[in-house]
Amino acid sequence: MSTAPAVSCVFVCHDGQGRILLARRSSGARDEPGTWDCGAGALEFGESFEDAVTREVGEEYRALPREIRMLGVRNVVRPGSHWVALIFSVRVEPGDVVNGEPHKFDELAWFRLDALPVPVHSQLVATLDLFAA
Template sequence: MKPSISVVFVCHDGDGRILLARRSAQARDEPGAWDCGAGALEFGETFEAAVTREVGEEYTAVPREIRQLGVRNVLREDPPSHWVAVVFAVRIDPAEARIGEPHKFDDLAWFAPGDLPSPLHSQLPATLALMPAGPA
């Protein structure tokens, strides 16, 4: 198997809150876990174009600001996968955020970083560790 490339995005409101989605029973992995957004990079696509497309698909929102935070090497055993995850902070207007893919997510909510819901997706803490302290 070859590694795949994904864009991972933590949407925020510019005032310190982050947007998380609860994975539905039909999600590929970890149903019921709260997670940020992500999607595969398509052939010929820039990172920013992929983030813009995925934020629109998942949250029906338009990014106001996109900032790259870092890169993670994600190796998982169940199911076996290897992703190179390019991580972004994305500011959106909270009024635009809605569930755009109800087959993947069944709830969407804003949280303060110190008051996150449970359970969190297994990959989320390492992603959130890349977020700067305070408003992005």
């Protein structure tokens, strides 16, 4: 276990029409399998925030971000991990989205903020609070 916080780029992908893209975490996910969550990935050495988001959206959803907007920062301290989470809003074209990491995600689906699936990942509500603001 590392004693230094890691940096994560968390992204809420949306279609620009009020729907967000969520992934149901598979048994191969790092934590909380079976929950629905937005995307995220670690910032790599020397990488800009926008490049990290673009890379991760491409890896997870095989889509190209059309618009990236930083929403805020969260300090996520959980048993065994500490992440500085940079939160982004990312507009993507729904027709471009496919599951690029089926070993991590069982399913991808679009939802309105007032009709989220159950159960959601423990960190999703706080992230969506920044997105909704």
